[in-house]
Amino acid sequence: MRKSVLMSLIFFLALFSGCSMQRMAIRQMEPVLNNSVAAFFEEDDLELARQAMAANLKLVEGLLKSDAQNQTLLQILAQGYAGYALAFVEDTNANRARKLYLRARDYAWRLLEAQNKQLAKTLKTASAADWERILLKARKKNVPALFWLGFSWSSYINLSLEDPQAILDLARVEPVMKRVLELDSSYFYGATYLFFGSLYGQKPPLLGGNPQKARAFFEKNFKLTGGKFLLSYVYAARFYAAKTLNEQLFDSYLQKVLDSPIDIQPNVRLLNQVAKQKAKRLLKKKSEMF
Numbered sequence: 001m002r003k004s005v006l007m008s009l010i011f012f013l014a015l016f017s018g019c020s021m022q023r024m025a026i027r028q029m030e031p032v033l034n035n036s037v038a039a040f041f042e043e044d045d046l047e048l049a050r051q052a053m054a055a056n057l058k059l060v061e062g063l064l065k066s067d068a069q070n071q072t073l074l075q076i077l078a079q080g081y082a083g084y085a086l087a088f089v090e091d092t093n094a095n096r097a098r099k100l101y102l103r104a105r106d107y108a109w110r111l112l113e114a115q116n117k118q119l120a121k122t123l124k125t126a127s128a129a130d131w132e133r134i135l136l137k138a139r140k141k142n143v144p145a146l147f148w149l150g151f152s153w154s155s156y157i158n159l160s161l162e163d164p165q166a167i168l169d170l171a172r173v174e175p176v177m178k179r180v181l182e183l184d185s186s187y188f189y190g191a192t193y194l195f196f197g198s199l200y201g202q203k204p205p206l207l208g209g210n211p212q213k214a215r216a217f218f219e220k221n222f223k224l225t226g227g228k229f230l231l232s233y234v235y236a237a238r239f240y241a242a243k244t245l246n247e248q249l250f251d252s253y254l255q256k257v258l259d260s261p262i263d264i265q266p267n268v269r270l271l272n273q274v275a276k277q278k279a280k281r282l283l284k285k286k287s288e289m290f
Contacts, residue, residue: 023067030072033060037076044262044269046277050088057081069114078107078148082155087274091281094159101159104152112145128171135179143184147192150176154195158202174199185220189229189268193221201239214240228265230257230275237282242289250286254279 040056043049057080064073081104090097113120119142122134138146154173160166181192197217203209218236225232233253241250257279262269282289 023070027067027070027072030070033072033076037079038267041268041270042266044273046087046270046273049270050084053080053084053088057084071111071114074107074111074114075144075148078104078111078145078152080104081107082148082152085152086155087270090155090159091278098156098159101152101156105149105156108145108149108152112142112149115142115145123172128168131172132175132178135175138179138183140183143180143187146176146183147180147187150180150195151191154199186224189232190221190224193217193224194232194235197221198235198239201243211240211244214243225265227256228260228272229268230260230264230272231278233257234275234278234282237279245290247286247290250290251283254283 040049040053043052057077060073060076060080064070064077067073081100085097085100085104089100109120109124112123116138119134119137123131126134135146150173153169154177157166157170157173177192177195180187181196185192194217197214199214200208200210200217201214215236218232218240221229221232222236227233233256237250237253241247241253257275260272262272262276265272
C-alpha cells in the first residue's frame with residue numbers, strides 16, 4: 001500500500017468525530033485500499049516494500065479500531081502479516097516469523113467470524129475430526145478467510161516442528177485448505193496447490209507423504225499460473241526435489257526462478273522478487289539438503 005494513500009485516509013477520518021461517520025468514511029475508501037494493495041504487489045524494490053509494509057500494516061490496524069468488523073481491513077491484515085513474515089522474516093528470524101504468522105492467523109479468524117460467526121464459533125469448539133464436515137458450510141465468499149487462516153497456520157507449524165501441539169494442529173489446517181481447493185482452487189495464484197504439494201512432499205510416507213502426489217500438485221500450479229508465479233518453483237524445489245534427492249530437478253527449478261525476468265507477471269513483481277531471493281538462499285544451502 002502507498003503510504004500517501006493511507007495518510008490521506010487518516011487525515012480524512014480526522015474530520016469525522018463520530019464512530020459511525022468514521023466507519024462510513026472507511027468503507028467508502030475500500031476500493032482505494034484494494035487498489036493500493038494491488039500496487040504494492042507490483043513493487044520490485046524489496047527494501048522499499050519491507051519498510052512500507054511494516055508501517056502501513058500498523059496504519060491499517062489503526063483504521064480497524066474504528067471499524068472492527070471491516071472485512072476489507074481484516075483481509076488486508078491477514079494477508080499482510082502473512083506476506084510480511086514470508087517475504088522478510090522467516091528466512092532470518094524464525095521466532096519473530098512465528099509470532100507474525102499467528103497474528104495473521106488471528107486476523108483470518110476474525111475475518112471468518114465477520115462473515116459467518118456461527119461457522120467460526122463451531123470450528124473453534126469442535127474436535128479436529130469434525131472440521132471437514134463443518135467446513136462444508138463454508139462458501140466461496142469465505143475463501144480468502146479460509147486460505148489465509150490455513151496459510152498462516154501451516155507456516156507457523158512449519159517453523160514449529162519441535163512443538164507437538166503445533167504438529168497436531170495440522171489436522172485442522174488440512175481440512176481448511178481442502179475446502180479452499182474445493183471452492184476456488186485458483187485463489188491467490190493457486191497457492192493451495194503449493195500447500196498440498198509441500199505437505200505430501202514433506203511428510204514421511206508412513207504419515208501420509210506421497211512424492212507422486214506432491215509433484216502432481218506442483219504441476220497443477222505450474223499449469224494454472226503458466227509458470228509465471230515463481231514462488232511455485234521455490235516450493236517445488238524445497239519440498240519435492242530436495243525431499244526426493246533429485247538434484248538435477250532442484251537446480252532446474254531454482255534456475256528457472258533466477259533466469260525469469262522480473263516482469264514475467266507484473267502484478268506479482270514483489271512476490272517474484274522474493275522468490276528470486278529465496279532461490280539464492282536455497283542454492284547456498286544445497287549441500288545441507290543433498
